[in-house]
Amino acid sequence: MVKNILIFIVLIGFAVLLANVFVGFKGNSELNTLANHYAVSGPEEVGSANLVTAVVVTYRGLDTLGEVTILFLSAAIVSFLLKIETSASRKRKLRTTSEILDTASKILVPVTLLFGIYVFINGHLSPGGGFQGGAIIASGLVLMLLSQPAKEVSHKLITIVESISGLSFVLIGVAGVIFAAGFLDNTLLSLGKFGTIFSAGLIPVIYIFVGLKVGAELSGIIANLQENQNEV
Amino acid sequence: MVGPIYIIAVALGTAFSLGFFKKANVKFSFAFMLLAMTFMTFISGQWLYAFLTQQQETIQIFTAGFKPPFSISLQMGFYEAVFLSIINIVGLLSAIYMYDKLKEKGVQMMMVFVLLFMGLNVVVMTRDIFNLFVFLEIASIATAGLIILDKSANAISAGFKYIIATAIISGILLIGIIAVYYYAESLYINDIINSNLSFIKGGAVAVFLILIAIVLELKPFPANGWALDVYEAAHPGIGTIVSAASASAVIFVLTKILPIVGESGYYIIGIIGIITFLGSNLLGLKQNTTNRLLGYSSIGQIGLLLTIIGLTPYLGDKTLFIAFGVLISHALAKAGLFWLSGIINSKNIKGWAAIRRNPHLLVLMGTFIFALVGFPPFPSFFAKWELIMQLANNDKIIWLALILIGSFIEGVYLFRWFGYAIKGENQDLPEFKIQWNKIIPVIIFALGLYAIGYYYSTLTGSAASLNYIPLLFILFLYAIDFLPVYIKNTISIAGIGYYLYTIYPGLEEFNLIFALIFLAGGILTLLAGYTYKGKRQGFYPLVMMMFAGLLGLIEANTTLEFFFAWEIMTIGSYFLIIRGKKSMTHALSYMLFSVGGAYLILAGFGLAHIGQSSYSLDILANVQGYAPIIFTLLAVGFMTKTASIGLHIWLPGAHAEAESDVSPMVSAILLKAGVFGLIVLMLRMGAQSFGSFDIYYALAWIGAITAIMGNMMAAFQEDAKRLLAYSSVGFLGYALFGLALMSHLGWLAAVSLSVIHFMFKTLLFLAIGGVVMRVKTKEMYKMGGLIKKMPFTFISVLMGIIVISGVPPLTGFGGKWILYNAVLDKGWFLPAGAIFFAGIIAFLYCFRLIHTIFLGQLKDEHREVKEAPFWMLLPQYIILGVIMIFSAFPNSLLKPIGEVIMPYFSDGALEWQGQLAVSNFGYWNGELIMYIVGGIFVIVFAWLWFMNRNAQKVKQFNIGYSAERPSLPETTHFAYNFFAPYKKALGFLVSPIISDFWEAVSEGIHAIADKIRRIYDGNAQTYVLHIIAFIVIFYLIAFGGSYGI
Amino acid sequence: MEFKNIGYALLTIFIVLNYGLILQGVVRKIGARVGRRYGIRWYQPYIDIIKNYAKRSTITHGVMFYIAPVFRLTGGIGLLLFMPVIFGSDIFGNFSFAGDLVLVLYFQFFGILGMALGAAESGHPYSAIGVSRGLSQVTSFELPLTLGVIAIAMQYQTLNITEIVAAQQGGFMNWTIITNPFAAIAMLIAFLGAMGRSPFDVVLAPQEIPIGPPTEFQSGLLGVLQLNRAIFPAAKLILFMNLLFGGATNWAELILKTFLIYMWPVFVGTVFPRFRVDQSVRWFLTVPLIIGIIAIILI
């Protein structure tokens, strides 16, 4: 109890601090210089209709690379930690699935996967992108695993997809250094016609790899967690 | 040149491609990873080289083809190159070190490993604050992954705590970043700096959040429980990475964002730093778990670094030199120690006794420990020196004191640990085997420390004249350590002799006197070394190190050289002392008093340097303020070596437990270093007082009390070498008293007593050492009647004690006579009375020494005892000859000393008429007294011989005993508790108040440490609470109500 | 220094030796008479010495044992010869030109130390016990003595005994005992210890430990010691006479003054019973020490 009071006091202090951080926040009535540049010059420099995508994939491409890396790291650590050493003798008590779930998943899983792909391919045009698409793909996997708990997911496939897409991302970045103005420069491909699918230079390409990679990584994590479930 | 961006590309590429090899050959994967690490190291090294040699300009790397602030940019400048090189080298060597572990655990961990270093690299290079956040997260997550390398329950729960804590910290960083983005309208660090957020309402707090988050990444005390658990639970290789590489990177980040914060940031950083430094080291005191201890030490060192960064406004352009010196020493040494810990594989520091199975490992460990504590020749030494000088120059006395206190505490536990390693007794020591991949990184870092230390010394302008020749000689001796004793002994003697020969013409005044004591004394004591057989591994480099230090004192012209030499001497003597039997605790207390004393000296030199441009020792003569404090600091510092009362408790054990020929070195020679220091000090600073309180009068009393207590303790000892050790304490009390008189005669007495003490103490320690060697015990009551077995030794001891007791006609009397005259001159009668009282007490132990060992009844088990070896006797008889010359012709000793003192103190000098010395009060003719006493003695002896030439010789046991015969020699030898009645009367004076006092201090501090460390209750929630509370508290400190709600 | 000095020295020794022996005998005689006994003959010490030298069998325990008496007697004679015995006399100034008061003070220990060594080599535990007690006691009375000496040296601004005596000439009002009473009292109390009479005679402890350190000595060796027992106290008496009571300008004055000074320890010894060593150590470090400190403060 005493501890909780202490925690409360500390949190009050923290609240005061946060309040003071944003004490100068007046809201924005117009874009600041940086955002303005993105909004005004972005379409022409990067060619992406989705400005967030422009920022994520190109202007702040290094962040995105880092982000992918973080997921990659998480996936690697999860798979390391949850690696099943003795697969022969293990027993699992699996939850039974319902008919409805089973049937629905058969329909929904392919649709979900397809939707995921759609989302990351259109990342530069509409809301969404590689991460979102990847997450949707992984959620398809979740659905599948919910309906068929005993299903073994091919880790090898996941790894290969992961590695190839990751490597490609890096190679694209390096290609930017060599053939264009810098790491991850998307003008390596022509910007194309603004607002179409084949536009925004490398962005769709990168987003495809990101999407595949994220999808693979999240799937890997989920698969690993699932395999460990209810292990006796 | 290969662009820095390729570091990222290569690391990521490697990590991603490692997935292909998952099931394939792990060795191949490792080679692949190692190649990547090598390439990263190569890139950073290449840039560093370019910056060092080719005046390379700092470059910016723009990504995505746009300039900042629109895109993320990286920067590669000199400092980036330095830090990247450190980080990548640590990484490369860590990879090599962890070869078998990584191989065993598979490719995933190799990916994590590479990515960790990529993260750290980008963190250093990036100029975008959000990018910084992302890559810090990469590093954190990768670290969390490596923590669970072992998959043990403890490691996983430590990893969990680590994730929670770092996640909260990065959340806070993120809040700060987004707020900064709002206020500064940019994420580019240079833009943010230009927007001067500190002056914007809210902006300052936002910046504070970023700052505090980065600081929290450095694990400040007390919000660092999570990190400590990690250090304890994780593989030692991970400890290395976290402590050396990650910390370096984050420190660099801190310097990168500090300009955003502006001036006020330094203040906060400084306070956090010093709290961390003190707190962490304090808690380290109670640690027995190796890796956790290293963790505390790491955090402490980072705290010191933070302090230094926080003090930037005062340190000015020296900051970099200081900070880098501390950082590189910390990084290399801590990495080395963590690695060693992985080799030794002992969870408890007591188990490190195993390391001495391999002396070379011990050398490595010693290198790291000494580098951490800041001993020469390591960079940390020069850094600490410069730090103290600058702090003093800016009048930051409190900071100076706190830093020294913290360093001292760190020394306590590090040396305790080292003591366990060298001497700890432990029944079942863990076995360990040394693999090439584990030892090579350690060796590289140890060598690196020496190399960088040398480089650092060349950077210090005033240290350019440091004399490295003796150190090279030491290295040479280490290299030929496999040779037998007699060769090494001869080489050592020749080395000292040759050096003395070369410097002799340049020596004058006190330097000459002390050079002779140190070096001629060294040769004499080394002669006894011929007694030893075999290899005597490790002995000669250490001896030479001590002598190199002593020599350095003589040759020093600047305060830095002096301090350098002082520390070298301390290292050498520490090892010599710890070589003895049961010497662990004594060596520790020796080291602690030495380190403490050294810090006082350092502080004194620092204060003396205020307002001075030169580092010459002569600045002491011309200090700008604080004079009495400087004097006191230095005097107390030197008095730790002369073992004055209160600071003496290390001495008896240390001297008594040392080897037979080491005891004279440390007792007869080493203690004179303190006297030399006092002389150097007093000559330059002259009279000092606090208001009307004369410091010298206090010194005189300290000398007098030291003399009484030392002598009385000596009288009550049962252990012969301890008796001699306490006798040294007492004798140096006389010397201190004499110096404090600040008159011609006082100094004459002090200096001549120093010379004489050197001679008879060498004589006695060698003689007693010879006895102990033969009878295998130091307890005097277990000996007795050895006069007939060891007559030559007996004569040595006899002459030695006559000299000590100051009975005419031998030369000891001269000292007493001069002291008397000096006292009458000065008028300090009460302390003088005490000094003479002490002189009389000396009789008690003198007699006891000779009686209980050589006279009385011979024990049955000693019937076959032989005379001491020739090589032990030879130096004794050389000294005896000199003593006889000085006794008969006192002016051969006193006149030159008098002439040396003359320029400084001319009043009351002795007037010499042949051998007749005339003072203001009396006169003394040593030669004549010798003849008269000799004459009377011969006549009386002739008379007795004439009357009793036929005396019948009987055995000692043949005595009349109340008309009966005694039954056993054991019960007939009156020796145990010889001065029982005296002890009954005055024993209360020597009750161990002083050791009790120090013990109480130590216990108290340990108890406090134990209490405080309970805050680390192992619960992740508590740790998070610490973090939040830490932020809130420092928020209040920083903004102190300037913003209310 | 000329050779005739040696002759003069021998003469001094001869006179003092005889004086010491007679003094010894007479004092014992007086003591006995006070105790209503007949006592020894006044020349008994002579007889003892002759008897000891006449003994034919002598045993020795070793070199140190053999030369211990030599040390002892050298100490006694040296002490005597380093002082001016008769003030103003060239003949009996002896070797006082070799050293001053400090030499005399420290030379006392020459004999003590030598004797202690010899006694210890005898291997007799009683000897060792005696030495332990003796040294303990010496250390303690030395402190008031030293303080007194410093006070006197400061009073006269010299350590030269001849000059100290010279300063006291011209009537007893110039004697140190009058001019510097605290120093004199401190020294006189220390003198009690130095003379080793009751209450400070536990060193020799005639009753329990047969004669302390010299236990094992016999025949010629003991004879030498006995010679010293005559010379050494006399020398100490002369020292105190010189320092405190104005010295002596002729032998008669010397004999008178030293006899009277000797009565001081004799008197005290007759009245007070013996102290244990720890008691005497403590006692010397209380009252006499305080007096000595007062003497120093009053300089």
Next chain:
Amino acid sequence: MEKFNLENISLVIGILVILIGLWGLLTQKNLIKIIIGFALFDTGIHIVMVSIGYIKNGTAPILDNAVDINNAANAVVDPVPQALVLTAIVIGLGITALMLTYVLKMYQKRKSLEINNYNDLKW
């Protein structure tokens, strides 16, 4: 009614979510609940981030039919915080996944989700 702007309301809500998350993180004893606390904390930060980038009456920064490309600067909200929040979410996801995995492993080793059972390392 300046204070009750959309951005201010969401900012305050974000801060409250942060604090609630922290409260849960600090007071709950169940490891899973602690992780939920963290997730709340993280989400709160994301809300704050988005609020910061809001422009009055702005729309999503996607230049499609709804936004005139030449008037984009006046029509859209700040894309930068949105990009940042995307990154932050992914990072948060990675961290949460790791936490859950660690807890799973801890549970497997000790069959307990009580945080007080994992205090072996201390002092």
